[in-house]
Amino acid sequence: MADVAREANVSGQTVSRVSNGRTNVDAETRERVLAAMRKLGYRPNSAARALRTGRFHSIGVIMFTLSTYGNMRTLDAIAVAATDAGYSLTLIPVPHPTQGEVSVALHRLSEEAVDGVIIIVEAHLLDETDVELPPDLPVVIVDSRGRDRYPVVDTDQAHGARLATEHLLGLGHRTVWHVAGPERSYSAERRRESWESTLRAHGAEVPPVLVGDWSSESGHALGLELARDPEVTAVFAANDQMALGVLRAMHESGRAVPDEVSVVGFDDMAESASFWPPLTTVHQFFGEVGRLSVEALVHEVEAGERRGTTLVSTELVVRESTAAPRRD
Template identity: 55%
Template sequence: MTDRTGESRVWRAPSIIDVAREAGVSAQTVSRVANGMDIVRPVTRDRVLAVMDRMGYRPNSAGRALKSGRFRTLGVIMSELSSYGNTRTLEGFATAASRSGYSLALTPLWTIAQAGLTGALTRMADQPVDGLIVVLEEHELLESDLVRVAKIPTVVVTAGRKHPYLAIDTDQAQGARLATEHLLSLGHQTVWHIRGPENSHGARDRAQSWADTLRAHGRVVPPIVPGDWSAASGYAAGRRLAADPSVTAVFASNDGMALGAMRAFHEAGRDVPGSVSVVGFDDMELSADFQPPLTTVHQYFDRVAVAAVGMLVDRIEHNRHTVADPVPTELILRASTAPPPVPRAALAGI
């Protein structure tokens, strides 16, 4: 910028002294207003705020952190930002953190090579954050890594419970039980399962619950059909299952694989749900627009995020170790499930 003589001057952000002089108050009063203290008279506070807005004054967050011992920032380490669940969970973190007066510092991991994860945890622990939320699978977290961040409060999301840190997750087992029992209640003799990746604890918990539920009802547990969360893997699994006429009910470990499986059934002439019923898991927005609309297990990613942020803020501000139960799921009934087809022999009256 230039002054009245036409000479260039380097722009300088307004200081607390500038605001105090313009508002006709002390620097201490400006500091109290900036920190939200309620001991300033309303008329004075409003005048100071108006001057701060007009001058573009921004309080020195680093200075405030030195005084209060807090940065009002939560660190998040997360992999697979493109996945539906992680996207929704990250959105929930941002909303919950903002409501609690915190901002987020995100460190995405494009690869889970152990050196990269170790470096990310170390860097985040050294950043000006008050606490850390780690969203990684159980197999991706080594005890030695979490020790690196032990100096700051930490909450682990969707990583199992085999560690000493505060943790929160969806009730994966309950969701799989709801899906399996729904299909059995319609009259299907058993339920086939398209599983998620082998190294996913969520996929593992859902598969275990599916098998346990079938056994509890005295039903045969069919061989697991592997998948990798993608619709393409669901399609491959669906082609395999469509060739077996005894398959009348399928529980896919996520909606993407359910979509691929339904495409394979349609191409094979297996009507959904007339010939085979399909249930997914997640309840992504497009699930209601599948053909037919997909019966699925709804995950409350926002509630998981709110619980994680709440546990972390409670630890930061009150040094409380709040333990939260897994967040329940809900079965959403749509048009992709129905009773099994009547055998031809029964139709012929034999």
């Protein structure tokens, strides 16, 4: 830094301001300092800066799975928002989450040079007392419960499921069958509860729940069961991948969609408009969830203020997979 100061004929403090991205340096002086840095091959030492400031400008992310559409879209948005805020990411996937593995991942990140942690993991694990979140590290939880002690950024799952169910009832279907996500998934639980409460609020019969695992294969297997029942005229699947499996099962079973059976998904994957027929679904704003989770964490790191729960809205996208039931 002293060499750069001599080369640019400025003070060491001015070099420090430029290297830290401060704005209180005039443009001509800044360019002279940057030219001196390039000439001398100078790069700021982030480790030394962290020792001085107590901040690493790094965010840790613990994620349950990298295979689902929603998680990948959310992670992509987190990475973009972190970069925009001047932070790097340290990612620790927990592909087969248990209480012990989540605790180990948290412990690893607490020892890493991170300023805070974003957790995207099955919520019911976070409800277990054996999962200890680091008390001295800012934490933001995505699509999960926060134990009332941590900021939560969440999609309004209940609102989306209500929109899907009311859409099908509004078309004239007597009731709506549900292909749910895994039982230990908090997102699946909220969608299932909202589907049931919406049916009850409209005085409709509540059919038995069929539980899948988010995959199109599980949607296909459960769709074959539904296709055998002539009373089934409307199906709400808890994600688009399972809805795709249901569509295939209906086609294979000779049940026309939407003439005989209407199908609604949840997520609004980019490919959903290209399903046959194009899928009516609930759109989730994953980019907004990722951006707001980084914003909440950085705010706590830099301002020391912890936010509460932030709900991101959902909206129904109506396409050709739903229609009024056929009256024979």
